[in-house]
Amino acid sequence: MRLGYILRRFIFLVFVIWTAATVLFFIPRLSRVNPIRERFAALARSTGYMPADLDNIIKNFELKFGLDKPLPQQYVDYMGSVLRGDLGVSLMSYPKTVVQLIGEALPWTLGLLSVTTVLTFLLGTAVGALAGWPKSPNWVKSMVTPLIVLAAIPPQVLGLLLIYFIAFRMKLLPMAGAYSIGVEPGHLTVSLILDVLKHAILPAAALIIAYIGFWALGMRGMGVTVQGEDYVLFAEHKGLKQSRIFYWYYVRNAILPQVTSLALAFGGIIGAGILVEVTFGFPGIGSTLGSAIASNDYFVIYGIGFITIFAVGVSMLVVDLIYPLLDPRISYERK
Amino acid sequence: MTQAVLEVSNLGVSYYTDAGRTRAVDGVNLTLYAGERLGLVGESGCGKSTMALALMRMIKPPGRIESGSAIIGDEKDRVDLLKLSEAEMLQARLSRIAYIPQGAMNSLNPVMRISSQMLDAMKAHLPKASNAELMERAEESIASVELKRSVMHMYPHELSGGMKQRVCIAIGILLSPKVIIADEPTSALDVVVQRQVMETIVRVQEKIGATVILIGHDMGLMCQITSRVAVMYAGKLVELSTVREMFSDPMHPYAKALIASLPSLENKGVFRGIPGLAPSLLRLPSGCVFHPRCEYAMDVCKTTAPQQAVTPSGRYVFCHLYDEHGNKAPNTPLTKAQPVTV
Numbered sequence: 001m002r003l004g005y006i007l008r009r010f011i012f013l014v015f016v017i018w019t020a021a022t023v024l025f026f027i028p029r030l031s032r033v034n035p036i037r038e039r040f041a042a043l044a045r046s047t048g049y050m051p052a053d054l055d056n057i058i059k060n061f062e063l064k065f066g067l068d069k070p071l072p073q074q075y076v077d078y079m080g081s082v083l084r085g086d087l088g089v090s091l092m093s094y095p096k097t098v099v100q101l102i103g104e105a106l107p108w109t110l111g112l113l114s115v116t117t118v119l120t121f122l123l124g125t126a127v128g129a130l131a132g133w134p135k136s137p138n139w140v141k142s143m144v145t146p147l148i149v150l151a152a153i154p155p156q157v158l159g160l161l162l163i164y165f166i167a168f169r170m171k172l173l174p175m176a177g178a179y180s181i182g183v184e185p186g187h188l189t190v191s192l193i194l195d196v197l198k199h200a201i202l203p204a205a206a207l208i209i210a211y212i213g214f215w216a217l218g219m220r221g222m223g224v225t226v227q228g229e230d231y232v233l234f235a236e237h238k239g240l241k242q243s244r245i246f247y248w249y250y251v252r253n254a255i256l257p258q259v260t261s262l263a264l265a266f267g268g269i270i271g272a273g274i275l276v277e278v279t280f281g282f283p284g285i286g287s288t289l290g291s292a293i294a295s296n297d298y299f300v301i302y303g304i305g306f307i308t309i310f311a312v313g314v315s316m317l318v319v320d321l322i323y324p325l326l327d328p329r330i331s332y333e334r335k
Numbered sequence: 336m337t338q339a340v341l342e343v344s345n346l347g348v349s350y351y352t353d354a355g356r357t358r359a360v361d362g363v364n365l366t367l368y369a370g371e372r373l374g375l376v377g378e379s380g381c382g383k384s385t386m387a388l389a390l391m392r393m394i395k396p397p398g399r400i401e402s403g404s405a406i407i408g409d410e411k412d413r414v415d416l417l418k419l420s421e422a423e424m425l426q427a428r429l430s431r432i433a434y435i436p437q438g439a440m441n442s443l444n445p446v447m448r449i450s451s452q453m454l455d456a457m458k459a460h461l462p463k464a465s466n467a468e469l470m471e472r473a474e475e476s477i478a479s480v481e482l483k484r485s486v487m488h489m490y491p492h493e494l495s496g497g498m499k500q501r502v503c504i505a506i507g508i509l510l511s512p513k514v515i516i517a518d519e520p521t522s523a524l525d526v527v528v529q530r531q532v533m534e535t536i537v538r539v540q541e542k543i544g545a546t547v548i549l550i551g552h553d554m555g556l557m558c559q560i561t562s563r564v565a566v567m568y569a570g571k572l573v574e575l576s577t578v579r580e581m582f583s584d585p586m587h588p589y590a591k592a593l594i595a596s597l598p599s600l601e602n603k604g605v606f607r608g609i610p611g612l613a614p615s616l617l618r619l620p621s622g623c624v625f626h627p628r629c630e631y632a633m634d635v636c637k638t639t640a641p642q643q644a645v646t647p648s649g650r651y652v653f654c655h656l657y658d659e660h661g662n663k664a665p666n667t668p669l670t671k672a673q674p675v676t677v
Contacts, residue, residue, distance in 0.1 A: 134395070230441035237391060238456040238506065239428035248455070249444050307429065328490040329445055 011322060013313045020309040021082070024302060025075055033296040035091040036061045041294070042092070065091065066299075082306065088299035092292070097147035098303035101288055106270075106307075108178055108279070109284030112200055113269040116207040121262050123208070129251050130221025131216065135242065143215050151213030156275035159206035163280070169203060174199050176281035203280045207273060218261060223295025229253070256327055260319050267315030270308045339407060340513050340546050341367040341390075341432075346403035346417075348382070348389045357616035359398070361570040364643065364651070367514065369409075372540065372547045374557035374578070376593070377567035378613050383550045384437070386567070387516045390416060391434050392424045407431055407513060430460050433507040435500075435517040435536075442503055443491035450487040450501055453477075454504055476505040479542060480535050497528035504536060511543045518550045533560055554597055558582055566590045569614055571623040575651040582648040586652040587659065588629045598620040623655065631656060 036058045044050045051057055062068045066077055081088060087098035124147070130136050131144045150158070164201055167175040172179065179195050227250055235249045243308060265272070270285050278284030292300035324330050341413060348360040360382045367373055371656045375383050389400050408431070414655040419427055428434075436442040444452055453473040457464065474484055480501040491499060500520060507515055517536060521529035537560060540547045549561055557564055558578050565575040566589060574587040584593045592609040611628040614620055620627050626636035646661030656667045663669050 230436055231444045233393070234434075234436050234442040234503070234506075235444070236393060237428055237434040238459065239425045239430070240455060240459045241425065244455060244459070248447065252446055253444070327446060328493045 006321070009317055016313050017306075021079070021302075021306055022075075024305040024309070025078065026071075027298055028276065028293075028298050028301050029071060031296050034110065035060065035296045035298060036065075036067075038295040039092055039094075056206050065089070078302065087303040087306065090292075090297055090300050092295050092297045092300070098227050098299050102285065102303055102307065103298060105283060105285045105288045108282060109270060109273065109286060112203060112277075112284060113273050114209070114266070115200075116204045116211075116271075117262075117265050117269060119204075120208045120211045121215055121258070121265070125219045125255065125258055127212070128216040128219025128221075129223050129246075129254065132220040132227060132254070133246065134227055142218050144213070147213035147216050149210050149213075149325040151211065151217070153210060155206045155210035155273075156279045158210050159203060159276050162202045162206055165289050173202050175202075178283050186201040193285070199282075203282055206276050206279075211272075215258065215261075219254060219258055222257055223250065226250055226254040255334070259326060262324075263315045263319040263322075264312070266311035268308075270304070270311060336549065338369040339366050340369050340407065340409065341365075341403075342406045343367075343390070344404055346386065346389060346405065348385050348394055349399055349401050351397040351399065352617075355617050356572050358619070359616060360389060363403070363567075363572045365402060365565060365572065365575065367546045367548070367644060369546060370541070370544055371563065372537070372549060372561040374561035374564040375550045375567065376552065376554065376557060376564060378552075380613060380616070381567045382570040383567055384518055385570075387434065387518050387548065390415060390432060390514075391428060392419070393434075394622060408528040424547055426460060429456060429507070429512060429584070430510040431512055432514045433512040435503050435507045435515060435520050437518040437520070437522060440496055440523050443499055445491055447490075448487070449477075449489055449491070449494075452502075453487070453506055453509060457509055460510055465516070472509065473505075476509050477502075479508070479539050480505045496524055497532060500524060500528075501535060504532070504539060508539050508543055508545070512545055514548065515540060515545045516548045518549070521550075521553075521556070522551070529556070534559075554593070566593065569619060570616060571624060571653065572651065573625065573653050577648075577650075580648070580650060586650065586657065587625075587654050588631050588656070589625050592628075592630075621667050623653075633667060 011078050037054070040051065040054060045105065058069070058305070066074060067238035069077070087102075089095060089097050090101055093101060127140075127143055127147065130140045131142075163175050178199050180199075224278070231253075232245060232249050235245045240249075273282075273284065274289055276282070277284045278290040281287065288300065289304045290302065291297075336368075343363060343365040346363040346365075347358065350359055354657055363382075363386060365373075374524065375386070378382050385394070385398070388394050390405055392400070394400055400417060403417060406413055407427075408414060414423075414427070414431070416424070416427060416432065443449070450470070450473060453476070454466070454469055457469045457472065457558045461469070473487065477484060477487055482498060482505070483503050484664045486498065486502065491502075494502065500523075502518070504517075507517075515536075520536065521532050524532060533556060536547065536549075549557065551557060561578055563575065563577050564581045566573050566587065568589050574581070574585065574590045575636075576586070576590075579664055581590065582594060585594050589609070592607070595607045596609060598606060609628060614624060614627070620637075623629070623632075623636040623640045623641050626632040629636065635655050639655070641655045642659065644652050644654070644657045644661045646652075646658050650661060652661060656664055656669050
């Protein structure tokens, strides 16, 4: 029955992505902002040049990008091209395609966010597990509280504080960007890697500090429940060592919901750091999406939205498929 | 059968709560003999489970074992469980004294196979033994509780309640402990399975020659299985007698009331409860803790706690109605007049 389950789950995934993509298609169209007019406004701001027959030019561009057609027709056309793997062109950075833009930004985002997500998960889960364990010293148990306070502060605000104190006042680390100005990030050299790492510390710190409390709280909550379970008590009655009980009876059971959250966090990786990326001028997907929204660059918004939905959907599928390996109570075999 | 294997004396356990100190177990004396089955009965909150946990040294804060000793073993190898170091106690659990839990439904780790849960228990005590050796021992244990060998490779959720309870028993006897404490081992099971599980406990106990303390409420089950019964009330052991004596001639008024409350074939439909409620352990009555509910209460009961009386046959009773040898004391409601029926 396993194959049948995967197939059903996959059809569901396609349905989820299609529904979300449809909703996403119409949202930017509610805005009165015309991306082509925005493009010329930007041009005028930087060069002082404003074409005389702007309305005519805009009409021509709309014709070229198919924006003159009725909205339902545009929807069908766009969905068709997505199916063919074509996400269209950027209206603001024409002639760059959306795929090119995403290709440039995605590695930065994946690099920053996957490392911080894993680190945050490990640290937060460890703190939460220790905080929920009755034999931990009191100072460990009370560690969760300040982390929750920090979790209430949005990461971009923490980012601003870090920029102000560490980058601006103390001048310990660079303020913004992913690498120093003048460095060509094409060739991998030791100095480039060090430069990139140095630039990544502050945005990573903002994300870790802001999200660690979430993981610690989740793990502590489960831990407190599990440590009172009969099987943990019976393990003590068996005369097992504390370390054995801690890892194999306590953490092993308490961590199950954390794994679900981790997979979902991975799915949400693209969206999680948008504001932090904007704050730090980090050239990732978040910054790209931020400027696309500002100028209502339809196809870039669609493209990034689409891969975000896709990532969430796929990671949910992955969680469902790996869960039986973690929890024997869950099985897709039909009994 | 006269060899003592567990001598508990003056055991006291208190819980320190915000509302004050509660004496959950207070001055309990108890001697268990090799191969016997002792029933420990009493209403909820009377300290049965606390006593079991104290013997396992599993009392958690705010609870504390405050007094007493619990000497386990024969002449060759005697230790006081309450004086062992933490590390020694870790070794003593399961190998000297094992505990079969109340909530067997939930007592097995849901993400580990039965075999792993048996192996880790043995490895904690026999680090040098080979896996094959331990597996063999585990299989033997599983067979002795009448489970199929295939159960070893299953997860707890694949087993029924009765099977899980049997697995817990199999784990309990892995290292042939001297004493097995079974804390309401059948409370979550239906009556048919209850009986089977009880029979299994008796059989494995006889096989390994252990002594069993059976904790429970079910007087019927107790009288079929055990040889002696101890009755606890508000943290105190009020009477300890053989099953026959307990059912035919209970001495302590609480034991009398407990036995009288059982439905019998003769008095169909007639139930006698025990008036009043068990006292809060925070505010115990003065004198004898049972006096507010006792139909034989005298003036002395309100002021003085009774001393332990031991009859020539070895029964213990704590009651002013008896002298120190367990004979009916003169001038008490028992000897003077008919009891007032409530």
